[in-house]
Amino acid sequence: MKPKVGFFSFTSCEGCQLQVLNMEEQLLDIAGAIDLVTFREAMDPIDSDYDIAFVEGSISRESEITVLREMRRKADVVVALGACAASGCVNAIKNRFDSEENLREVYGDAARYYDTIDARPIDQVVNVDFYLRTCPITREEFARLFTSLLLARRPYDPNFAVCVECRMEENVCVYDMDAGEFCMGPVTRAGCGALCPTYGSSCIGCRGFMDQANFDSMVQVMQDHGMAREDAVNRLKMFNAALPEAEEVK
């Protein structure tokens, strides 16, 4: 029997759902292999029951906690769909200011209408079975995980630095070129194929940290290449402010 699959979205840009819709060549095959019951961005809902929940977005309101717990209760498998759900993404930058201040800055007198809490990845609220980590998810990582789920195989989720993939792409190290870029590949979890360095930019750390990352050394390298210490620390937290490891970045 085909698994019933739902796509859900909390605080996010919905770019990860869009990346799924952007898999034009595989989209009809994907839809054919499953029983797609809900995908609000693209369809009217068919069913409220599902086996696999792809959850996009961070949790940043009390009301979202209740909805997410309900999803966890219904689904056999919960997948974090992209950086907002997996690590908190840029949503969590706001956590360094207090909520009152954020509300006042953006909404002024109307601030009283808002419900907002510190933005957090979904695994700080419920158990998460699998992670798609890139901002936005790559079409390749979605296809890889989707196939693994259908075949009941353990999905690939590397736990080494982006630098490994960057070398495999035969890129010259951003720091060797001294092009004014500040790459966070050495502490960032691989799995994207080192996309940003490959396109002449530098890793901005969107996939979260690998285990045993050496943050002190990373900050030192960025300082050695001309970045102020405080900016280096903030850069490391640009996508990762809500992760527990971020406490170690000082």
Add this chain to the structure above:
Amino acid sequence: MATKRDLNINVHHMTRVEGHGNIVVDVKNGELKKAELEIVESPRFFESFLRGRPWDEAPYITSRICGICAVGHAQASINALEDALGVVPSEQTIKLRKLLFNAETMQSHWLHVFFLAAPDFFGAGSALELVGDKPEVVKMALRLKKLANDLGDMIAGRKVHPIAMKVNGFSILPSPQQLRDMRERLVAAREDMATTVDLLKTIEIPDFARETEYVALALDDEYAWISGDIRTTDGFHYDVHDYLKVTNERAVAHSTAKHCAHNRDSYMVGALARYNVNHEHLRPEAAEVAAALGLSPICTNPFMNSVAQVVEGVHCLEDSIDLIDQFLRDGLEEEPRDVSFRPGVGVGAAEVPRGILFHEYEIDDTGHITRANCIIPTGQNLANIELDLRALVPQVMDRDKEEITLLLEMLVRAYDPCISCSTHLLNVEFVD
């Protein structure tokens, strides 16, 4: 009888739009009490948390406001930074940015026309339901969308949250081989465009009109996307630095959402507004399509926004072929992207798929952002959508509730609202 009717419509989390929103209509005794589009997206506070970030992080962070118009946010952000820093990008950079905008506009318009709006016209809940009935149309739609995405990827590395877009240039350049391959595919897509236009001729666009003001970026000699000044169909003209004189965000009594208004109670931005302001600068192929589909200035039927999107799609396709021909003829060269820092204030505007977008930053002498403001198209359209809803409901009051609900959803969807971008929209508590 119809005039005494009670009608209560509440479309909770409407589908096939980007982001979360509700439509609420309340009619008592035939009198319209309420017609609102409520925004229930989580507030995200970009403008607040940009404070304290180094200026060069702004495009990375603000592209994450929206997945569909990520290139648009990155461009408005880069425009604001270049304005503040006094950077004048090269002609090559400007042309590459225009080509990238063509990609984003086509991608977004095809997504909207085929996958979000079309199912309504064919009585389906999603484009997937159309596969059985019209497999060729769905495959064509996917092909057009993929082409637009591949064009965007070729220039920006990745279209959703672009990698290669930088202040004063691009970090990669497409190779001549990539350009030639892409040109071939774009030329082949002309046939799909013709099929799309023929298909659109078979669709009946709801008959509705309401006069309003249309606002868009404009240039004297071309259809404006990434530069220009602000012009309106009521004859107003502003430098982008004066954008606040146009947007005039204000709280209104009947709703807790902030609304924008300029010369009238509301204004419209987006494909239809651009067409109404800039139609003289459409490429001839696109002007022909407009005529064939019954679009003529000044068009005041918001349902025609989807038609204007198809017209713009044709324009962008032809413009892309032209730009690639220029690159193949003149060659692309790596250019220095040096930027010398200076503190200041910068305003950037861009015509993203859903309309005019503004970013403004203040940068202090340490290179950190101290103030940020982003005004997004859907926020500017909100007042206009509600006034359309209020005008449309009485005209269709004698129809059954299901039909009215569908029509109202179609109206809101015609604007292609992008609710995730709602940095300036207010959450609404409401009672059923």
